[in-house]
Amino acid sequence: MMIKLGLCMLLLLLSTFGKAQDVLKRKVSDSLIDDKSETTAISEVIIQSASRSIKLNDGNVVMAVSGNKDFRTSTNLFEVLRKTPGVAIDQEGGIFIGGRVTPAIFIDGKPVVMTNQELQAYLRSLPPEMVESLEVNSNPSSKYDAEFKGIIDIKLKKNTNLGWKGSYNGNLYINKFSTRENSLNLTYNTGKVAYSVQAGYNDGISTYRYHALQRLANTNVMRTKTYQEDRGAVYSIQTGVDFRVNDKNRVSINLRGNFRENDRIRSGSLYTTDKSETKLVSHTESENPISYSQDNYGMTANYSFQNKGFKIDFLGNYLSVKNKQQDDFINRNKGSSALLSYWKSDLFNKISIYTGQIDASQKIGSADMEVGIKYSQSDTHNNIRYDTLSAAGQFVFDPARSNIFSYKEKIWAGYLAYRQKLGKLQINAGIRFENTNSISNAITVDSLVSRNYLEWLPSFSASYTINPSNELSFSYSRKITRPVFSQLNPFRFYFSPLNYWIGNPYLLPSFTSQIKATYRYKNWITSFTLGKEKDVMTRYPIYNPETNVLEYLGTNLPYRKFAVLETSFPLKIKKWWTVTSQFAGYYNYEFRPYLDDVFALKICNYEIRLNQVFTLPKGYTINLFANYESKSGNSLYIIKPRYTVDLSVQKFWLDNKLNTKIGYNNIFDSYDQRLEFRHKQIMDNRLGHWWDSSRFFLSLSYNFGSSKYQAKEIQKTEEENRTR
Numbered sequence: 108m109m110i111k112l113g114l115c116m117l118l119l120l121l122s123t124f125g126k127a128q129d130v131l132k133r134k135v136s137d138s139l140i141d142d143k144s145e146t147t148a149i150s151e152v153i154i155q156s157a158s159r160s161i162k163l164n165d166g167n168v169v170m171a172v173s174g175n176k177d178f179r180t181s182t183n184l185f186e187v188l189r190k191t192p193g194v195a196i197d198q199e200g201g202i203f204i205g206g207r208v209t210p211a212i213f214i215d216g217k218p219v220v221m222t223n224q225e226l227q228a229y230l231r232s233l234p235p236e237m238v239e240s241l242e243v244n245s246n247p248s249s250k251y252d253a254e255f256k257g258i259i260d261i262k263l264k265k266n267t268n269l270g271w272k273g274s275y276n277g278n279l280y281i282n283k284f285s286t287r288e289n290s291l292n293l294t295y296n297t298g299k300v301a302y303s304v305q306a307g308y309n310d311g312i313s314t315y316r317y318h319a320l321q322r323l324a325n326t327n328v329m330r331t332k333t334y335q336e337d338r339g340a341v342y343s344i345q346t347g348v349d350f351r352v353n354d355k356n357r358v359s360i361n362l363r364g365n366f367r368e369n370d371r372i373r374s375g376s377l378y379t380t381d382k383s384e385t386k387l388v389s390h391t392e393s394e395n396p397i398s399y400s401q402d403n404y405g406m407t408a409n410y411s412f413q414n415k416g417f418k419i420d421f422l423g424n425y426l427s428v429k430n431k432q433q434d435d436f437i438n439r440n441k442g443s444s445a446l447l448s449y450w451k452s453d454l455f456n457k458i459s460i461y462t463g464q465i466d467a468s469q470k471i472g473s474a475d476m477e478v479g480i481k482y483s484q485s486d487t488h489n490n491i492r493y494d495t496l497s498a499a500g501q502f503v504f505d506p507a508r509s510n511i512f513s514y515k516e517k518i519w520a521g522y523l524a525y526r527q528k529l530g531k532l533q534i535n536a537g538i539r540f541e542n543t544n545s546i547s548n549a550i551t552v553d554s555l556v557s558r559n560y561l562e563w564l565p566s567f568s569a570s571y572t573i574n575p576s577n578e579l580s581f582s583y584s585r586k587i588t589r590p591v592f593s594q595l596n597p598f599r600f601y602f603s604p605l606n607y608w609i610g611n612p613y614l615l616p617s618f619t620s621q622i623k624a625t626y627r628y629k630n631w632i633t634s635f636t637l638g639k640e641k642d643v644m645t646r647y648p649i650y651n652p653e654t655n656v657l658e659y660l661g662t663n664l665p666y667r668k669f670a671v672l673e674t675s676f677p678l679k680i681k682k683w684w685t686v687t688s689q690f691a692g693y694y695n696y697e698f699r700p701y702l703d704d705v706f707a708l709k710i711c712n713y714e715i716r717l718n719q720v721f722t723l724p725k726g727y728t729i730n731l732f733a734n735y736e737s738k739s740g741n742s743l744y745i746i747k748p749r750y751t752v753d754l755s756v757q758k759f760w761l762d763n764k765l766n767t768k769i770g771y772n773n774i775f776d777s778y779d780q781r782l783e784f785r786h787k788q789i790m791d792n793r794l795g796h797w798w799d800s801s802r803f804f805l806s807l808s809y810n811f812g813s814s815k816y817q818a819k820e821i822q823k824t825e826e827e828n829r830t831r
Contacts, residue, residue, distance in 0.1 A: 160677065161192075161632060164242060165533065166570050166580030166625045168193055168632055172238040173264055176720045177677070177687055180730035180755035180768055182278050182806040183288075184233040184261065190718050190732060192632070192675035192689050193243045194259065198778065198798040200227040202259070205245040205636060205671050206693050210257035217409075217422070218252075219261075225365050225403065228341055232290035232307055234276050234808045236766070239264045245636065246582045246623040249539035249566040250477060250524045253587040256619060271295040272812035282802040284336075286311025301349040310340040314799045317375075317602065322791035324652030326382040331603055331794075333375040342366045355414050361407040371397035375603050376441070390441035393604055399432045416470030423463045430456035438604050448604070449496035450505060458592075460485045474527040477537075480520070487514040487592050510598035511550040512612075516589075518543050531572045539564045541587065547612040549597050556612050562587055578627040583620075590614040590644055594661050605654075608646060611661035617642045631676040641666045647701060647743065650790045657792070670694040683723065689716040699742040702789065712739035728757045730770075740782070747781040751800075768806040776801035 160171040170191055172178055178187045189196045195203045200223060204210050212219045212226060221229065242260040251258065271294065278288040290307040317333040345363035352358060373395040379388040404427045411420045432454040438447040464481035493508035524537035542561045548554075568582035596610040621638025643664040650657050670693070677687040692713045699706045714736050721729040735750040755770025779797040784790050 161630050161675075163570070163578045163580065163625065163627050163632070165535065165568060166246075166582055166623065167242050167244040168625075168634075169240055169242045171240050172235050173240075175235075176685060176722060176728065177718055177730075178235045179720070179728045180757040180770065181235050182768055182804060183231045183276070184235065184238055185227060185230040187235055187238070187241070188230070188259070190687075190716070191241055191243065192687075193245065193634075193673055193691075195714070198780065198796070198800055199223075202226075204243055204257045204259065205673075206669065206695075208245065208257045210243075210245075210259045211252075211255045213258055213260040215263060216260060221365075221403075224341070224367065224401075225343075228288075228307060228309055228343060228365075231278065231288050231309075232276060232292075232305070233261075234274075234766070236808070236810075237264060237274075238262065245634075246568075246584050246621060247566075248524065248535055248568060248582075248584060249522050249537035249564050250479070252481075252520065253539060253541050253562070253564050254589060256586050256588065269296055269298055270813040272810070274808060274810045276806075276808040278804060278806045280311070280802045280804045282799050283314060284312035284799075286313060299351055301347075301351075303345075303347045303349075305343075305345045307343040308341070311338075313337045313339075316797040317795070318797075319606075319792065319794035321657070321793075322382070323379075323655055324650075327388055328380050328382060328384050329655065330378045331375065331606070332378070333373060333603055335371060335373040337369060337371045339367065339369040341368075355412055357409075357411050359407075359409045361409075363403075363405045365401075365403040367399075367401040369397070369399040371395075371399065373397065377603070377605065391447060391604075392439050392441050394437040395434060395601070397432060397434050400430070402429045403427070417468070419465065419467045421463070421465050424460070426458070426460040428456075428458040430454070434601075436601065436604065446496075450508070451494045451502060452491060452508075453494075454489075454491040456487070456489045458485065458487045473529070474525065477522075477524040477526070479522050481518075482520075483516075483518045485514075485516045489513070489592075489596055489598070491598050506551070508599055509551060510596070512596045512598065513548045513550065514545070514592055514595060516543065516545040533570045533572075535566075535568045537566045539566075543589065543616075545589075547595050549612055552597070554597075554612060562618075576629050578625075580625045581622070583622045586619045586621075587616050588619065588644070589616045590661075594644060606657045608659035609661070614644055614661055615642045615663050617644055617663070631674070633674040634672075636671040637669075639666060639668050643667050643697070645699075645741075647699075648784075648790065648792075650792075657790075665698050665700070667698065668694075668696040683721060685720050687716075687718040687720075689718075690714070693739070695741065697742045701743065706742040706786070708742045708785075710740055710742075712737045726758050730755045730757070740785070743785055745783045745785055747783070749778055749780065751775075751778040755804075764810050766808045769804070771801075771803050773801040 160175050160177070162169050172184075172187055177190060181187045181190065185196070185200070188194045188202060193204050197203070202210060202212075219226075219229075239262040242262070244258040244260065247255045247258050273291070273293045276288075276290045280286045286309070288307075288309045290305065293304045295302045313336075315335040315337070317331070319331040321329050321331070323329055343363070343365040345361065347359060347361040349359040350357065375393045375395070377389070377391045377393075379390070380386060381388060406425045408423045409421065411418070432452075434452040436448070436450050436452075438449070439445060440447055460483070462481065462483040464479060466477065466479040468475055468477040489510070489512045491510050493505040494502040495505040497503050518541060520539065520541040522537055522539040524535070526533075526535045540561060540563050542559075544559045545557070547556045564585045564587065566582070566584040568580065570578065570580035572578050594610055594614055595612045597612055599607045599609055601607040617640055619638055619640040621636055623634060623636045625632065625634040643666065644661065645664055646659045646661055648657055648659050672692040673690070675687065675689040677685060679685050690713065693711065695710045697707065697710075714734070716732070716734045719731045721731075723729060730753070732753040733750070736748060738745065738748045740746040751773045752775060753770065753772045754774060755768060757766070757768045759766050778800055779795055781795040782793070784792040
């Protein structure tokens with residue numbers, strides 16, 4: 108059914124593409140279209156290009172958000188990103204561009220980096236009406252931190268009216284359980300000083316299911332099932348003061364706190380039969396209750412000076428994160444209820460980050476020279492203790508699972524960038540250096556890994572404006588990706604009693620070189636990216652046929668080659684009906700040594716999106732969004748195709764102060780992820796993940812106050828992203 112749906116969507120896409128070409132070739136007089144033709148069949152209506160809501164900036168796609176009908180029914184900015192060309196959101200809220208690249212999030216040109224959960228909550232607190240535009244940069248220059256393989260820059264609407272303004276945003280999601288999101292924004296502007304306060308509270312229950320089928324080495328068949336309920340509450344508050352000293356000097360200070368409490372109930376079973384699946388061999392049940400908390404504190408200080416063509420900017424950040432988690436792992440025989448094993452874990456994790464950077468620029472004629480330097484320091488300490496129930500009925504320390512791990516990292520970075528406009532040609536060139544000094548210390552196993560390396564990272568881009576309807580751009584960059592803490596930490600993270608993954612403190616950073624070409628014809632944008640990544644960081648499975656334990660370990664692959672083709676074009680079929688079509692094709696070639704073999708497969712897959720907006724009488728807007736992903740995977744796993752369909756309705760009330768939205772996401776509950784191991788001679792394993800993304804939602808936002816001043820958002824650093 109999913110394949111048929113994908114083919115139908117592809118045919119519709121191609122059909123729409125063909126109709127658009129016919130319109131471009133034909134010259135039809137406006138007098139031929141009268142009132143009577145407006146009521147004829149859709150197939151006889153001339154399709155026209157939609158109004159301009161998309162453009163290029165140095166080859167980067169810039170999408171208007173506020174006032175854009177494509178996003179009018181979206182509950183928040185997180186939902187807007189799902190429909191933005193070139194951006195993808197997975198079931199757990201991860202944001203990706205250009206395939207599987209995790210972008211840095213910027214607000215008004217400044218990096219905003221949080222843990223994944225905190226970032227999701229922040230994006231869900233922003234309604235589309237507060238956002239001017241989104242800029243998607245899938246090939247950032249050397250001006251930006253080398254870990255930024257991609258950037259999404261969110262431009263907030265700017266108003267400077269004096270007085271105060273407030274807004275409330277609330278969302279309710281319902282399926283088996285319900286979740287609620289609430290945010291309150293207050294700003295006060297005196298002309299010289301702007302104050303801002305944002306408070307949020309989210310709570311509710313989310314569910315997750317995991318299932319796997321594995322044919323064991325002894326020919327038995329084992330089925331794994333896991334069900335999880337996550338009951339959570341998140342409190343957040345941030346305050347800011349922005350001093351406009353004069354036209355040249357500006358100072359801002361921001362403070363924030365985010366506090367999370369989660370109680371997770373996870374239950375599972377291992378059901379094993381003989382190879383005919385008629386005789387029961389064993390049946391065990393597991394319970395894994397989890398209590399988790401996270402406390403985040405952050406501070407940002409920013410000073411900027413600007414005089415004529417000269418500008419200097421200082422940005423300093425401090426972040427403190429504390430994580431605590433307690434687990435119980437209880438395994439019983441299903442038939443007799445006899446206790447098979449019982450162990451407990453107690454985790455404490457603390458992260459501290461300090462950063463400071465100075466950027467300066469000088470305009471010289473039609474050219475701009477920029478220079479900057481940055482220092483960042485991060486310290487992470489992780490202590491996890493396991494205690495196992497002994498035969499005597501006492502919990503005793505388990506040294507095989509317990510782990511104390513610390514990671515310290517210092518980075519000095521600097522860049523020099525040149526930019527000049529020569530008529531219709533815009534040229535950008537830059538060079539960046541980054542010196543990394545890191546020490547990872549697995550104290551429990553007495554393993555110390557120290558590294559100190561310097562890398563030079565160039566970039567170049569050129570864009571040419573042929574005419575107002577045609578633009579062409581080309582860019583090149585070299586990037587570095589350092590392993591994050593969770594990839595380095597050599598402790599066990601359990602999915603089930605026989606399934607877990609372990610970090611690798613010996614992982615090396617990876618390096619990516621890529622080129623990108625982009626062409627725009629009116630609202631039609633097509634881009635092509637080609638690149639190669641060395642020392643690719645990935646996980647691989649190892650199966651033990653004696654214990655039936657399946658563990659996932661981290662390693663560096665020698666290299667992979669990749670290519671991405673993306674195109675999007677909005678069309679106005681009728682005054683009340685617009686369609687935005689998106690197509691992305693992906694190519695991936697991995698050189699993967701695994702066990703005693705080398706697997707090198709060429710994987711091609713594609714994704715199609717159709718976003719239809721219907722503007723109806725009396726101010727109602729209906730949005731129908733469909734997404735199809737073809738079969739994909741990597742050298743080891745096949746990922747099955749899947750699709751999703753969303754339907755929503757929006758309307759303004761009370762002179763546009765009240766905005767209400769109602770809808771249903773993932774109507775057919777068809778967006779679960781199913782994987783299959785390719786090489787049956789090594790391991791016959793099939794697994795699936797399901798998240799509760801099929802749900803009804805109700806959303807409302809209300810604006811009040813006497814001003815439309817938009818407060819400056821907190822600025823945070825890219826190092827914070829690596830705490831996840």
